[in-house]
Amino acid sequence: MKNKHDKLFYKYLDGRLSEEEKSELNNLLRKDNEACERLKLLATVSEGLSEYSYNPQNNVTKPSLKYVPWLISLAASIVAVLSFLKPEAKPGSAEPEVSTPQTPFYALLVDQAGAEFADGAGPDQVKFNKGLYQLDDGVIHLRFSNGVDTVMRAPATFAIRNDYNIRLDHGDVWAIVPPGAEGFTISSPSIDYEDRGTEFAISVDGVNGSSTLHVIDGQVDARNPKSNELLSSVFEGQSTEFSEGELIPVETSDLSKFPSPNSIGYLRWQEQLSFYTNQSDELIGYFPFFEEPHLKNYSTNPIVGDGEIHGARWVTGRWPGKKALLFDRDDDYVEFNITHEFDELSMSTWINIDRFDKTLTSVFVSNDWDVPGDFFWQMTRYGQIWMGYRGGNRINKTNTQVIPTGQWVHLSGSVSIPQKRVKLFINGEMMSYADLDPSSFNKMVPGMCRMGNWHTTNINEGNKVRALCGKIDQFSIWQKELSQEEVEELVELGKPSVLWAMSSQ
Amino acid sequence: MEWEFTNKMSDELNADLRSEFPRLWAKHDPSIRAFVRASLPDPHDLAEVMQNVSVIAWKKFSDLEDAETGFGPWVSVIARYEILKFRRTKARDRLVLDEDVAEKLLDEPSDSFSMRSEWLLYLSTCLKKLKKEHQSLLREAYASDISIKKLAEQRNKKPNAVYQTLSRLRSALADCIEKEMSTKGAQ
Numbered sequence: 001m002k003n004k005h006d007k008l009f010y011k012y013l014d015g016r017l018s019e020e021e022k023s024e025l026n027n028l029l030r031k032d033n034e035a036c037e038r039l040k041l042l043a044t045v046s047e048g049l050s051e052y053s054y055n056p057q058n059n060v061t062k063p064s065l066k067y068v069p070w071l072i073s074l075a076a077s078i079v080a081v082l083s084f085l086k087p088e089a090k091p092g093s094a095e096p097e098v099s100t101p102q103t104p105f106y107a108l109l110v111d112q113a114g115a116e117f118a119d120g121a122g123p124d125q126v127k128f129n130k131g132l133y134q135l136d137d138g139v140i141h142l143r144f145s146n147g148v149d150t151v152m153r154a155p156a157t158f159a160i161r162n163d164y165n166i167r168l169d170h171g172d173v174w175a176i177v178p179p180g181a182e183g184f185t186i187s188s189p190s191i192d193y194e195d196r197g198t199e200f201a202i203s204v205d206g207v208n209g210s211s212t213l214h215v216i217d218g219q220v221d222a223r224n225p226k227s228n229e230l231l232s233s234v235f236e237g238q239s240t241e242f243s244e245g246e247l248i249p250v251e252t253s254d255l256s257k258f259p260s261p262n263s264i265g266y267l268r269w270q271e272q273l274s275f276y277t278n279q280s281d282e283l284i285g286y287f288p289f290f291e292e293p294h295l296k297n298y299s300t301n302p303i304v305g306d307g308e309i310h311g312a313r314w315v316t317g318r319w320p321g322k323k324a325l326l327f328d329r330d331d332d333y334v335e336f337n338i339t340h341e342f343d344e345l346s347m348s349t350w351i352n353i354d355r356f357d358k359t360l361t362s363v364f365v366s367n368d369w370d371v372p373g374d375f376f377w378q379m380t381r382y383g384q385i386w387m388g389y390r391g392g393n394r395i396n397k398t399n400t401q402v403i404p405t406g407q408w409v410h411l412s413g414s415v416s417i418p419q420k421r422v423k424l425f426i427n428g429e430m431m432s433y434a435d436l437d438p439s440s441f442n443k444m445v446p447g448m449c450r451m452g453n454w455h456t457t458n459i460n461e462g463n464k465v466r467a468l469c470g471k472i473d474q475f476s477i478w479q480k481e482l483s484q485e486e487v488e489e490l491v492e493l494g495k496p497s498v499l500w501a502m503s504s505q
Numbered sequence: 506m507e508w509e510f511t512n513k514m515s516d517e518l519n520a521d522l523r524s525e526f527p528r529l530w531a532k533h534d535p536s537i538r539a540f541v542r543a544s545l546p547d548p549h550d551l552a553e554v555m556q557n558v559s560v561i562a563w564k565k566f567s568d569l570e571d572a573e574t575g576f577g578p579w580v581s582v583i584a585r586y587e588i589l590k591f592r593r594t595k596a597r598d599r600l601v602l603d604e605d606v607a608e609k610l611l612d613e614p615s616d617s618f619s620m621r622s623e624w625l626l627y628l629s630t631c632l633k634k635l636k637k638e639h640q641s642l643l644r645e646a647y648a649s650d651i652s653i654k655k656l657a658e659q660r661n662k663k664p665n666a667v668y669q670t671l672s673r674l675r676s677a678l679a680d681c682i683e684k685e686m687s688t689k690g691a692q
């Protein structure tokens with residue numbers, strides 16, 4: 001009988017297997033190919049039945065999110081993105097199709113900073129279905145299943161009617177409507193704003209119901225919500241206000257109260273600055289890159305001191321409002337004097353490299369490189385990166401990735417003399433490793449060193465110019481070896497946006 | 506605080522990824538889940554591995570040359586690796602098979618993915634052949650967190666009797682699917 005083992009298989013599939021039965025199952029599957037095929041079939045039946053039985057009211061399918069933070073998780077977001085489903089295709093009809101995906105929802109929370117919803121007026125984890133929502137605090141970025149992005153700042157009260165219509169009772173919304181999603185409508189208490197393929201911002205006053213529309217790009221039609229009569233078409237650069245039954249053109253005022261998708265990352269970063277200032281003495285240099293005459297060290301154990309900025313200019317960093325230093329000339333650099341001795345050193349930075357046009361490009365290197373203990377962190381013309389010190393021979397080097405240019409990248413690296421190893425990471429993933437032989441010198445003493453450049457007085461040096469072409473936004477120095485988990489946390493804390501994580505790696 | 510308004514989402518995310526990946530994933534998701542479930546029956550384990558698989562597939566989607574026909578088998582390869590990686594962290598779990606057995610289950614010929622999709626299609630057909638009361642029982646049993654005990658109480662039956670019925674129904678569905686497959690193969 002081909003189903004003679006089904007009972008055992010069900011115990012396994014239903015989580016009722018004892019240790020003895022587990023052993024029996026392993027032995028059976030090891031020697032019986034037909035049993036393997038039967039188990040696969042029964043597993044498929046079970047999975048198909050789970051979907052067949054989907055019921056929106058019962059909220060059946062809840063992916064486990066235990067490894068990811070609520071709301072801002074990339075992974076959770078992706079899992080949820082994958083479950084986008086047109087409501088018309090839902091089970092619930094007389095004969096639901098087995099192969100239909102699961103939980104229906106109209107929009108997905110793809111990013112947030114400090115978001116708090118009123119009790120009973122929040123999403124199902126990251127999913128927004130039809131219903132009323134009240135955002136009490138923070139900023140949220142929603143993506144609808146048709147690709148429309150909306151960003152809202154608290155306080156805001158809104159109702160999602162479907163994936164083409166939200167009613168905004170109160171608050172500020174920035175909307176980006178991609179081609180194909182024209183017709184997306186934001187309804188205010190007295191007027192509908194129907195997108196014709198564009199980007200726009202709407203503000204609704206919750207007290208008197210008045211609303212203001214700013215069209216950033218494209219066209220938006222203002223319509224009477226009852227008759228659908230076209231009241232006005234508003235075009236790029238124009239603003240209009242609807243108040244007391246009248247629609248009147250107005251000057252476009254300051255739009256800074258509207259958050260953009262990218263600005264959320266900055267807000268989140270600002271909230272998490274305390275992470276660095278609450279670190280132990282092992283964090284000896286924390287440079288958030290606030291625009292100041294010196295590159296100030298905000299670490300609570302600032303033995304590295306401040307950096308002296310030479311030439312490098314303040315420009316926009318990972319987000320609008322956040323600063324970075326631009327290094328694009330041969331004499332741009334930031335200089336430090338680090339006189340302590342270290343057994344372990346780690347550095348991490350957010351960097352955006354324009355190009356590799358020199359044999360070697362410096363991230364952070366001791367001047368002259370003539371004394372045992374001098375430190376280096378630099379990149380090759382091919383985008384490979386290495387870290388080490390004079391006197392520590394690196395052996396068995398492996399390098400699996402190169403650094404991408406033209407985008408924000410998180411770089412970090414550690415040199416551990418006790419562990420005899422060097423580890424380097426790109427965007428949280430280890431990409432280079434080397435064993436270290438510290439037998440000729442077993443201390444790191446960076447001394448005078450430069451960020452974004454290198455200085456040497458050696459006239460015989462062939463690669464004197466190692467100036468960085470790009471931007472640096474944030475830099476940290478630790479007197480310990482960073483673990484994989486710690487590096488991943490640094491990436492998570494500072495990533496430009498959730499979408500950066502999806503698209504840049 | 507200064508804001509700039511030139512940062513459009515379209516600059517950050519490739520339009521093809523945005524439109525194609527979710528569609529392909531939604532299409533193949535049931536088959537991928539079924540593949541993972543045979544090796545990781547615990548729903549939490551399943552969800553976790555599916556998360557990992559989806560993230561990796563998203564990241565590497567641009568590497569896939571023939572997405573329309575190759576997506577399912579390609580994701581299965583990713584899933585295979587992730588299952589093996591995951592099971593090593595839980596090797597002592599009751600529901601985690603020995604490594605050699607797990608590898609045997611996961612080593613499939615290239616056409617297995619499409620076969621699993623067919624199984625799911627025929628499951629739909631076979632379900633319709635069941636009595637309405639049995640369809641209802643299966644739907645309720647799988648629909649939510651309801652326990653077998655509760656289900657039995659609602660039907661004024663003993664839990665074991667309900668469990669046995671559910672087992673028989675699943676076996677009947679599996680037999681039906683095999684029969685449909687062989688009928689199709691004979692045509």
